[in-house]
Each structure stands twice: as C-alpha cells, then as structure tokens.
Amino acid sequence: MITLDLSKKDFLRDVMGHYMQELGCKNKKVLVVNADLSGTCRNRDFAVEFPTRTFNLGIAEQNMVSFAAGLAHEGFIPYAFSMAPFITMRACEQCRTDVAYANLNVRLIGTYAGVSGGISGATHWSIEDVAIMCGIPQMTVLEPCDAIEAQKMLEETLSYNGPIYIRSSVEPVIRIYNADYDYKIGKATEILHGDDGAFICAGITVKYAIEAAKNIAFRTRKSVRVIDMHTIKPLDKETVLDAAKTGNIIVAQDHNVLGGLGTYIGQFLAEKGIGIHFAIAGIPDKFVAMAHAPYLYHSFGYDADGLEKMMLEMLGE
The missing domain is CATH 3.40.50.920 (Rossmann fold)
Structure with missing residues (x-):
C-alpha cells in the first residue's frame, strides 16, 4: 500500500485535472464547471473528450457555484474548479447556502492551497479555507498528499453523498502510495x-x-x-x-x-x-x-x- 518513492514528483493539479477525463468515462453524470481557469486547473482534456458536459462560467466564481448547485439539483455530479481562495471566499455564501444547505453532490476543487502559490502573493494564497469550509454544516473537507491518493479520492467522490471541498497544493509532492492503496473518506x-x-x-x-x-x-x-x-x-x-x-x-x-x-x-x-x-x-x-x-x-x-x-x-x- 505504501511505497515512499522520493524520486517521483507529481503535481496534484495536473493529476486531478487530467483524471477528470477518466471519471467522466466512468459516470455520465460527471460534469466539469470552470471559472475561466481550465488551463490553471488542468482539466482541458475533459473538455476535449466531453464538450457538452463542460461549462465555463467566466471569471465569476459565485455564479459558477450556484450553477453547479443547479446541475446537482437535476441529478448531475458537477466538479467545480478554481483557485482555493476564490472558490472558498468569493463564493462562500453560494457554497454555504446554495450547495451545503441543500446537501447537494457538488465537488468543489480548490488548487493553490495554503501558501503553495508562492510569489503569486496573498491574493492567491489560501490560508483560511479550511476554517471557512469546515465551518459550513454538511461540508466534507479533503486534502490529498500524493498522486495516487488524489486519484483514489476523486474515485470516492463519485459515490459519496453530500458536498465536498478538496484543497490541493501546487507544489510538487512525492509518491507515497501504491496503486492498491485502499483509500476511504473519513479514515486516516x-x-x-x-x-x-x-x-x-x-x-x-x-x-x-x-x-x-x-x-x-x-x-x-x-x-x-x-x-x-x-x-x-x-x-x-x-x-x-x-x-x-x-x-x-x-x-x-x-x-x-x-x-x-x-x-x-x-x-x-x-x-x-x-x-x-x-x-x-x-x-x-x-x-x-x-x-x-x-x-x-x-x-x-x-x-x-x-x-x-x-x-x-x-x-x-
């Protein structure tokens, strides 16, 4: 289950963004919603494979989250991507009232967690997102540490009930887990x-x-x-x-x-x-x-x- 390969380095936004294509193949209800950051969030492969299941709401995170909530009300599983500070702070009310209050199956994916944004500065750091999202009832909060865990985590979100926020770093991570890693939400x-x-x-x-x-x-x-x-x-x-x-x-x-x-x-x-x-x-x-x-x-x-x-x-x- 654990490999600890220090020589292998992965970038989680690449892993998660590209893996969305596989999730889309496994479940036709999976949709991707962007706020004009498909390049930053690395999910363009999904848009190429599933153009009718991809939505770009422009630089309007509040609208994006509300739109994702509407999709979830119709039975879809929307994955809304943005930078962590934007999706948790600019769209905080929508995450709380539109998504969590109705206990919808919306997946909020925030990259640039913590200070991993480095020289992008405080506007692109997310140093308070866990406090914000954990304070919202019914919201599950996750954070992967390597590529395998990120993929397993996304797999689990297909069948998990309720809203989920996933924060991820843009700094490189080492390879910690093997492909047979038995990941479960809620079990460390x-x-x-x-x-x-x-x-x-x-x-x-x-x-x-x-x-x-x-x-x-x-x-x-x-x-x-x-x-x-x-x-x-x-x-x-x-x-x-x-x-x-x-x-x-x-x-x-x-x-x-x-x-x-x-x-x-x-x-x-x-x-x-x-x-x-x-x-x-x-x-x-x-x-x-x-x-x-x-x-x-x-x-x-x-x-x-x-x-x-x-x-x-x-x-x-």
Whole structure:
C-alpha cells in the first residue's frame, strides 16, 4: 500500500485535472464547471473528450457555484474548479447556502492551497479555507498528499453523498502510495508507525513529516508516527485517540494556525480531557511578504527541518 518513492514528483493539479477525463468515462453524470481557469486547473482534456458536459462560467466564481448547485439539483455530479481562495471566499455564501444547505453532490476543487502559490502573493494564497469550509454544516473537507491518493479520492467522490471541498497544493509532492492503496473518506492512514510521538498532517506537509520522522529515527532512535489525515472533516477521532497514546502530537498544516486541522484535533483532545504535549506547525496569524513556497514552509517551521526540530524539543532531545 505504501511505497515512499522520493524520486517521483507529481503535481496534484495536473493529476486531478487530467483524471477528470477518466471519471467522466466512468459516470455520465460527471460534469466539469470552470471559472475561466481550465488551463490553471488542468482539466482541458475533459473538455476535449466531453464538450457538452463542460461549462465555463467566466471569471465569476459565485455564479459558477450556484450553477453547479443547479446541475446537482437535476441529478448531475458537477466538479467545480478554481483557485482555493476564490472558490472558498468569493463564493462562500453560494457554497454555504446554495450547495451545503441543500446537501447537494457538488465537488468543489480548490488548487493553490495554503501558501503553495508562492510569489503569486496573498491574493492567491489560501490560508483560511479550511476554517471557512469546515465551518459550513454538511461540508466534507479533503486534502490529498500524493498522486495516487488524489486519484483514489476523486474515485470516492463519485459515490459519496453530500458536498465536498478538496484543497490541493501546487507544489510538487512525492509518491507515497501504491496503486492498491485502499483509500476511504473519513479514515486516516498511518504511513509510519511510532510510539514516541506523532505527526498528524495533510497535503504537502505529509512529505515533510515523513522526512522529519526518518531523520529523528536515524539520529535518536526515537520512533515517530506519521499520520495522513487526508479527511480534515469529518475528523478520524479514533486515529487521533490512538496517536495521543504516544504522549506527543504535532499537527502540521499549510494553513493558518487558527481554524485548521490542528484546531480541530486540539479541541477534540481537550473535550476528551486528554493531557499530552501538543503543538501546531502552520502559518502564523499574520500576512507576510511573498516568497517562493519552500522558503515560506521553512520560515514558518513546517518543512522537514522545522518539524524535526519541533518534535525533538517536544521529546526533550
């Protein structure tokens, strides 16, 4: 199930955009809706193969989401693509009222998650999308960490009931899973086992957590668990409880430290009365100057170096 091939690099927007063509072949109800970003979101193959099932609403994300809701009311499964900040903020009311309130099978795909947009700057960063979308009742929130998981995730959306938001990075990811990966929405995946601590992460931070855990094992012989929490909402509480047995949890997220995966895990542990060492590695609650994404990851402390340092301090090493 797990391969950990560091030599293979994939771009998730390429993988997901191109894979839409296969979804279209499997289910005639699959439609693609764009806001003039078919090139950016890499789904032009679908338009070529299925021109009558492709709709471009122009640079009008609110209209796009409402249009997708109408299609879902008619029994179709629309996949609405845009950049994460645009689809979650500009069309927030439509995501909430038109889509989620009616519990429609609309799939909202947002690329440029976190600060992966790099030098595109704050207008193209999505540092608050998880907080926004998790706050909408009936909305499922997902984030893939590699190409295989992204494909399996899209497959699952064909039969899943209710609205889904998928956020994805535009930074390259490593190959983590094999083709036989048994992906399930709502069930986290343990990539590396460990008893001394745990990294719980999603998306781009997964590869950094793997590297950090391996470095810690080599240098200290401490074993640190790496959990891919690909489903941010609903949270896999059973896996979180098991990770808490290590006594040390760091949640790594390409998102504001407020309102993201770490907030939900911390709240859950507090409600259960579980006292452990706990920290969130993420984007500080402030706007910063634009820079390339890897530099920002390092600056914010959730690349491999930052996560390794944070965990070693937590372990008292």
